Amino acid sequence: MTVRASGKNRSVATAEPSAGAGGLPGWAVPAAGGLAVALGAGAFAAGAAPLALAVGLGGALAGVSALALLGARRAAGGTAATATATLIAEAWDGSHAAHLVSDADGRVLHANRQAERLFGGRPESTADLEAAFGDDADARAKLRRLADGAATGAPFSIELGRRRADGGHDWWLVGAKPLTGRAGAVHWRVEDVTSRHEMEAVLRDEQVKLVDFMDHAPVGFYSVDGNGLFQFVNATLADWLGCEPTELVRGDRVLHDFLESPPAGAQPYALLADDEDLPSVEVAMRSLDGRVFQAQIAQTVVEDADGRIWTRSVVRDLTPERRMRDALRASEARVQRFFDDAPIGIALLDAEGRLTEWNQAFRRLVDRPAGDLQGAPIASLLEARDRAALGDRLSRVLEGQRIDPPLEVHLSSAADRVVALFAKRFEGAGDAAPGLILQFIDQTERRNLELQFAQSQKMQAVGQLAGGIAHDFNNLLTAMIGFCDLLLLRHKPGDASFGDIMQIKQNANRAANLVRQLLAFSRQQTLQPRVLNITDVLAELSNLLRRLIGENIELKMVHGRELGLVRVDQGQLEQVIINLAVNARDAMAGGGRLTISTSDVKVDQPRRAAGDEMPPGAYVAIEVQDTGHGIPPDILDRIFDPFFSTKEIGSGTGLGLSTVYGIVRQTGGFVDVDSRPGRGARFTIYLPRHQADGETPAELGESVDSSTRDLTGAGCILLVEDEDPVRVFSARALRNKGYEVLEAKSGDEALSLMAEAGPRIDLLVTDVVMPNMDGPTLIRKVREDWPEMKVICISGYAEDKFRQRLDDSRDVHFLPKPFSLKQLAAKVKDIVRT
Numbered sequence: 001m002t003v004r005a006s007g008k009n010r011s012v013a014t015a016e017p018s019a020g021a022g023g024l025p026g027w028a029v030p031a032a033g034g035l036a037v038a039l040g041a042g043a044f045a046a047g048a049a050p051l052a053l054a055v056g057l058g059g060a061l062a063g064v065s066a067l068a069l070l071g072a073r074r075a076a077g078g079t080a081a082t083a084t085a086t087l088i089a090e091a092w093d094g095s096h097a098a099h100l101v102s103d104a105d106g107r108v109l110h111a112n113r114q115a116e117r118l119f120g121g122r123p124e125s126t127a128d129l130e131a132a133f134g135d136d137a138d139a140r141a142k143l144r145r146l147a148d149g150a151a152t153g154a155p156f157s158i159e160l161g162r163r164r165a166d167g168g169h170d171w172w173l174v175g176a177k178p179l180t181g182r183a184g185a186v187h188w189r190v191e192d193v194t195s196r197h198e199m200e201a202v203l204r205d206e207q208v209k210l211v212d213f214m215d216h217a218p219v220g221f222y223s224v225d226g227n228g229l230f231q232f233v234n235a236t237l238a239d240w241l242g243c244e245p246t247e248l249v250r251g252d253r254v255l256h257d258f259l260e261s262p263p264a265g266a267q268p269y270a271l272l273a274d275d276e277d278l279p280s281v282e283v284a285m286r287s288l289d290g291r292v293f294q295a296q297i298a299q300t301v302v303e304d305a306d307g308r309i310w311t312r313s314v315v316r317d318l319t320p321e322r323r324m325r326d327a328l329r330a331s332e333a334r335v336q337r338f339f340d341d342a343p344i345g346i347a348l349l350d351a352e353g354r355l356t357e358w359n360q361a362f363r364r365l366v367d368r369p370a371g372d373l374q375g376a377p378i379a380s381l382l383e384a385r386d387r388a389a390l391g392d393r394l395s396r397v398l399e400g401q402r403i404d405p406p407l408e409v410h411l412s413s414a415a416d417r418v419v420a421l422f423a424k425r426f427e428g429a430g431d432a433a434p435g436l437i438l439q440f441i442d443q444t445e446r447r448n449l450e451l452q453f454a455q456s457q458k459m460q461a462v463g464q465l466a467g468g469i470a471h472d473f474n475n476l477l478t479a480m481i482g483f484c485d486l487l488l489l490r491h492k493p494g495d496a497s498f499g500d501i502m503q504i505k506q507n508a509n510r511a512a513n514l515v516r517q518l519l520a521f522s523r524q525q526t527l528q529p530r531v532l533n534i535t536d537v538l539a540e541l542s543n544l545l546r547r548l549i550g551e552n553i554e555l556k557m558v559h560g561r562e563l564g565l566v567r568v569d570q571g572q573l574e575q576v577i578i579n580l581a582v583n584a585r586d587a588m589a590g591g592g593r594l595t596i597s598t599s600d601v602k603v604d605q606p607r608r609a610a611g612d613e614m615p616p617g618a619y620v621a622i623e624v625q626d627t628g629h630g631i632p633p634d635i636l637d638r639i640f641d642p643f644f645s646t647k648e649i650g651s652g653t654g655l656g657l658s659t660v661y662g663i664v665r666q667t668g669g670f671v672d673v674d675s676r677p678g679r680g681a682r683f684t685i686y687l688p689r690h691q692a693d694g695e696t697p698a699e700l701g702e703s704v705d706s707s708t709r710d711l712t713g714a715g716c717i718l719l720v721e722d723e724d725p726v727r728v729f730s731a732r733a734l735r736n737k738g739y740e741v742l743e744a745k746s747g748d749e750a751l752s753l754m755a756e757a758g759p760r761i762d763l764l765v766t767d768v769v770m771p772n773m774d775g776p777t778l779i780r781k782v783r784e785d786w787p788e789m790k791v792i793c794i795s796g797y798a799e800d801k802f803r804q805r806l807d808d809s810r811d812v813h814f815l816p817k818p819f820s821l822k823q824l825a826a827k828v829k830d831i832v833r834t
Helices: 035-040 048-063 066-075 079-093 113-119 126-131 137-151 194-216 235-240 245-249 319-341 360-366 384-398 444-490 498-521 534-549 570-587 633-638 656-667 724-736 747-760 775-785 799-803 821-832
Strands: 098-102 108-111 156-163 169-178 186-192 220-224 230-233 280-286 292-303 309-317 345-349 355-358 407-410 418-426 435-442 530-532 553-558 566-568 592-603 607-609 612-614 617-625 670-675 681-688 716-720 740-744 763-767 790-795 812-816
Touching (some): 126 137, 126 186, 235 309, 360 435, 384 407, 384 418, 384 435, 418 444, 444 821, 530 534, 534 553, 570 592, 570 617, 716 724, 740 747, 763 821, 790 821
Parallel strands (some): 763 790
Antiparallel strands (some): 169 186, 280 292, 292 309, 407 418, 530 566, 617 681
16 A cells, blocks of 8 residues: 655545555554454464564554454463563554554544653543544544544545644644454554655755746756657747747657757767767757857766667857857947047056056157057156156055146157146056056147237237327328428428428338338238239239349249239238348348249148148238248247347337238238248248139229329318317318318217208218217217218228228228328318219
């Protein structure tokens, strides 16, 4: 008889017919013809055979019924029989299970010591057995059925759970078997199997966990037989293959169906060809949905004594690992690319301050071959004056101090290259010593820009000063030149005073030219741009240049073919060429050659010219090159500064080149210079090429000489000027030409005169800069009542300066100071008669 446990029910029982002495369970009673029959018939007279049987049965002695024991005691007639009975009783009491014998009425006839311990005393009837299960009706009913079955002669056993007083559970194995030869007598066997039951529960739980682990492990498991058919597949591998485990185990698919490239000639269970034997291989596997993935399979082939073959195989999907490896490789490539292509220099140092790694920007900064950098001390790349400060900074950063402001150092590769150095400590991997990350930002261009900005501020300040001086000086010169013209009306050539007056006027004109240079330097001069052909301008200027440079200097003109047109002020352009020619003459005191050449230039990329950035575009270039002593490199960057001169004191004003620079930049062009001591100097002027279609260059000398014109006229003119000498001269000059002149010292006085004589005033001539009310304000107020009033503005400032302050510049004309009597009269006549 065997007992099997089920996990579904709390109690499971199975019964089988007794198998005789050799097959009795621990609680069974021997059948007829066995030990019980021998005891009932008094067959223990000899004594030896029953003892041997009892000893051979071992645990079966615990199942001998109490009635058989009593019969044996009565039938035994001697000492041997008594000893046997005693031995059987001791075996009965020493059993680990509780044994009871009940009669047909359920009274307990005999109980061993274990029963007394289990029930807390000797049970009186089978009702005590039921009472041990409390109010568990199901257990009590099963006990009654067990008793009924025993009464009918069927041995039976059942496993029942019992709730303890402390809330826990005990499990008892209860068996009942009728006693042969005694009607209604039952042998009860009760065994506490709680520990076994708990152990079985633990084993079942562990088994469930093991199955779940095997099924859902992060790796796949499978086993195939010698034909490649699957004997086992866990859920993980089945999911990778796109099916359920049962489809593989119960189906007809074989291992090679899932290999992308099955090995030719290999066994159905093999992963490689027959002659290959590796503990682990990488293969490409294909799922049922067509997904191909790389897998690593560790496989062991097992063969039993009967020649049957199966495998124990573990599969690892390499896709996540490959994806992670590719992502890591891509990340490393990105970081390396960011490192290499960073616009700033980056270098890694060890704890000793030696280079271990660097990017391309750093190598370009230091201008050293890569072979010279590995292991080189960072201090060796700097100028000696910065090494002490660098060592102190790196030591403090290496100690863990945080220092935010960068350190400015000079690289030894170029004396003028300045970099801002940032340092940060980084921890080494594992036990490696910490190191330093250095970042280098090139500050050279910023420094240059700062210097240029400072220079530009200085130039702006000087320009404002020059403009202010020029304005006041122009008023003085206007009066001086004007009164000279009035005197010349009375003192004709041949008069004793004529020569003195002309000397005064010529010196005033020289002063006016100096003022124009100041305005050109400050870019505040009035320009009258026209479309010109540079070749014609230089051809007309060549005779004057030859007289200026002298006979010991050769003048060579090289005209480019099909030059483009430019839009510039001819007089200012001529002044630029003359200034450069005079400077070249002074640099060739012993004679030489001055070459002026022209050409078309197309600039594709931005380039530097005298500190300015020249944008791409089409230009007309004028080169002025001499064979003089050249310009020293240490002053080359200062030659365009105002009042800076390399000539002896008293030989120049220091405004020649600064005037050239101011005129060219105001025109929209650029100046570049190239010079070496002893090899002369070359100045190149780049003027933007004029792109207007259909516009022809102006004819040179097209202006009409005012000396041949009739400058008399008629009309009423309102003259507004706060400078008395200028106003007096201008009024007298216009009255001499036949005009009626109303004079006003300020804008307010002019408005009063306009209110009285407005309808008969033909022209308003006003200064631009006046106290209280300036010229543009006066013009706006006048045109509120007389919108068609013609206006001439006179000023020592540039024309565009005052036009920017006008809301409406219609019929507003400009006459720059200083002007002569003829220039004033000609301008007034041109405006009045229109």
